[in-house]
Amino acid sequence: MIRFEQGQCGSCTHYGEHHQDDSLTQIRVNGEAPDGYTQECGLPAMSDINLHVAVNSTCDGYQAA
Numbered sequence: 001m002i003r004f005e006q007g008q009c010g011s012c013t014h015y016g017e018h019h020q021d022d023s024l025t026q027i028r029v030n031g032e033a034p035d036g037y038t039q040e041c042g043l044p045a046m047s048d049i050n051l052h053v054a055v056n057s058t059c060d061g062y063q064a065a
Contacts, residue, residue, distance in 0.1 A: 001032045002056055006064065009041070010055030013065040017042025027055065028065060 004010035010031070016024045016039035027033045038052040043061040 002035060002037065002054060003032045004055040005031070007058060007062060008055065009039075009053050009057040009059070009062075011065055012061075013063045014042040014061065015039050015053070015055070015065070 009015045010027060010033060019040060024039065027037070033055045038054055041051040041053050041059075043051075043059070045061065
């Protein structure tokens with residue numbers, strides 16, 4: 001399992017922004033995700049490149065979910 005904290009992608013509003021489901025909600029509640037779990041980054045600046053990141057990634061576009 002991969003743990004993540006506030007300020008990392010798993011707790012960002014852009015993480016999985018266009019594919020939200022119950023599993024993503026549960027991951028945010030628990031603060032951990034299965035190894036290898038990724039979701040798309042919905043940050044508008046990244047929309048053209050279809051970026052997928054892990055829950056413990058970070059960037060300057062973070063916004064708390």
